[in-house]
Amino acid sequence: MKILLTISYKGTGYVGWQNQKNGKSVQKTIEKAISKLLRQDVELDGSGRTDAGVHAFGQTATFEATSNSFFSNFTSKGSKKICLNSARFVRAINAYLPSDIYVTSAKEVSENFHARYSAKEKVYEYHLQVGKNPILGGLVGEFNQMPNLELIKEAAQILVGTHDFSSFCSAKAEVSDYVRTINYIKIYMTKADQIIFEISGNGFLYNMVRIIVGTLYDVGIGKIKPEEVKEILSAKDRTKAGKTAPASGLYLKKVKY
Amino acid sequence: MKILLTISYKGTGYVGWQNQKNGKSVQKTIEKAISKLLRQDVELDGSGRTDAGVHAFGQTATFEATSNSFFSNFTSKGSKKICLNSARFVRAINAYLPSDIYVTSAKEVSENFHARYSAKEKVYEYHLQVGKNPILGGLVGEFNQMPNLELIKEAAQILVGTHDFSSFCSAKAEVSDYVRTINYIKIYMTKADQIIFEISGNGFLYNMVRIIVGTLYDVGIGKIKPEEVKEILSAKDRTKAGKTAPASGLYLKKVKY
Numbered sequence: 371m372k373i374l375l376t377i378s379y380k381g382t383g384y385v386g387w388q389n390q391k392n393g394k395s396v397q398k399t400i401e402k403a404i405s406k407l408l409r410q411d412v413e414l415d416g417s418g419r420t421d422a423g424v425h426a427f428g429q430t431a432t433f434e435a436t437s438n439s440f441f442s443n444f445t446s447k448g449s450k451k452i453c454l455n456s457a458r459f460v461r462a463i464n465a466y467l468p469s470d471i472y473v474t475s476a477k478e479v480s481e482n483f484h485a486r487y488s489a490k491e492k493v494y495e496y497h498l499q500v501g502k503n504p505i506l507g508g509l510v511g512e513f514n515q516m517p518n519l520e521l522i523k524e525a526a527q528i529l530v531g532t533h534d535f536s537s538f539c540s541a542k543a544e545v546s547d548y549v550r551t552i553n554y555i556k557i558y559m560t561k562a563d564q565i566i567f568e569i570s571g572n573g574f575l576y577n578m579v580r581i582i583v584g585t586l587y588d589v590g591i592g593k594i595k596p597e598e599v600k601e602i603l604s605a606k607d608r609t610k611a612g613k614t615a616p617a618s619g620l621y622l623k624k625v626k627y
Numbered sequence: 628m629k630i631l632l633t634i635s636y637k638g639t640g641y642v643g644w645q646n647q648k649n650g651k652s653v654q655k656t657i658e659k660a661i662s663k664l665l666r667q668d669v670e671l672d673g674s675g676r677t678d679a680g681v682h683a684f685g686q687t688a689t690f691e692a693t694s695n696s697f698f699s700n701f702t703s704k705g706s707k708k709i710c711l712n713s714a715r716f717v718r719a720i721n722a723y724l725p726s727d728i729y730v731t732s733a734k735e736v737s738e739n740f741h742a743r744y745s746a747k748e749k750v751y752e753y754h755l756q757v758g759k760n761p762i763l764g765g766l767v768g769e770f771n772q773m774p775n776l777e778l779i780k781e782a783a784q785i786l787v788g789t790h791d792f793s794s795f796c797s798a799k800a801e802v803s804d805y806v807r808t809i810n811y812i813k814i815y816m817t818k819a820d821q822i823i824f825e826i827s828g829n830g831f832l833y834n835m836v837r838i839i840v841g842t843l844y845d846v847g848i849g850k851i852k853p854e855e856v857k858e859i860l861s862a863k864d865r866t867k868a869g870k871t872a873p874a875s876g877l878y879l880k881k882v883k884y
Contacts (some may be wrong), residue, residue, distance in 0.1 A: 464759070469761060470764055504726060504728055504729040507637065509762065
């Protein structure tokens with residue numbers, strides 16, 4: 371049976387979600403924990419990668435589980451059905467995980483469900499810290515100047531909608547289609563001088579959220595005019611946009627199906 | 628000349644503020660940085676200790692500086708005065724400090740100013756996390772159940788005012804006077820299921836804030852009735868109050884002079 375996990379993690383100590391030759395990945399750490407718990411080999415299918423240092427409130431991933439003690443037999447209307455004892459599984463798997471990874475839910479999904487391809491919407495948050503924050507080191511992206519929030523909001527509206535986001539995609543990306551839809555960008559300030567960007571879209575290119583934040587910051591400090599963001603979009607050229615904001619401020623908030 | 632520093636730090640990697648035989652203290656780390664920068668021996672006089680794992684937004688401490696390049700000669704009304712070039716000093720000292728300690732301000736104070744004895748008010752914050760938070764590990768105090776906020780607020784009001792807080796003081800404390808004044812206790816909930824306690828007082832006994840939070844949590848989950856807090860106070864007996872809340876959730880917010 372296919373199980374869908376929702377996972378929260380702090381990315382600071384990992385090479386990223388995806389397994390890599392060198393270093394500890396979030397994916398491999400969870401795979402090992404499940405293997406130990408269920409005594410079977412597993413491979414996790416994530417909703418997408420997160421880079422080294424990027425965090426998640428709600429990453430999702432599936433794996434194929436063979437029947438075991440966490441799955442109970444239920445008889446409903448004469449037919450026997452094997453069901454996941456979700457709460458029990460969540461408690462057990464978290465006991466096998468390090469303190470910076472936490473499985474928040476587990477549920478059975480149909481065999482044709484795919485963590486990545488079935489996703490309808492992804493929501494990211496970026497936590498931009500103005501100035502230094504010795505307490506939240508690794509959990510925010512630090513920027514020197516206080517930007518103008520109104521300018522940022524004006525420019526952000528230009529990015530909402532369906533566009534070719536080539537200018538907002540790392541040159542390292544290997545994709546053929548750069549068209550994505552941004553549903554909304556919410557921007558607000560917290561009491562602790564943090565600017566939170568909440569960005570929802572049908573999918574994101576490599577480094578797209580971080581390049582958007584870096585560019586909007588440049589708008590906020592007057593380096594780029596809001597209306598120039600239109601030109602940056604149509605240029606389809608990565609070098610026209612702003613810098614890639616630090617990974618430490620990025621959070622995969624939610625994957626909606 | 629006497630210099631007053633305001634310091635923010637993450638206490639996770641330290642044995643606490645105070646120098647100790649074993650392990651790295653916040654105080655010693657800052658003393659070493661100042662010594663390197665000013666090429667003189669210094670001793671910091673803090674507003675008070677913070678325990679291992681406790682954080683600070685606004686700890687304060689003074690040291691005696693001998694004249695050097697960070698202090699400029701100003702001539703005002705005919706008399707020469709040596710002044711601290713505050714912004715320059717702050718920039719320089721932060722370059723010598725690790726990323727989890729940050730000096731936010733430096734200013735000259737009179738020779739009879741004392742970081743601890745001149746303090747009129749101290750404000751602490753406690754960040755109580757309901758459930759697990761893999762991202763904020765070490766920065767919150769984790770508790771299992773969602774407590775009733777109204778019960779907590781009711782009980783907190785009993786503690787406000789001038790009382791003998793013996794019941795809310797670690798047995799390890801070596802003091803003769805247990806009377807302290809709590810000015811206010813503000814309690815509110817954040818979007819991320821965190822309950823923030825802001826407690827202001829003229830001074831606090833050893834572990835006092837953490838024992839108050841532990842006791843108020845017990846009120847919130849129905850283990851202690853709000854009105855019983857009155858009896859706990861008058862018992863003057865540490866064993867009558869609740870558990871000491873974890874150090875990781877405690878922040879020294881502000882010291883007012």
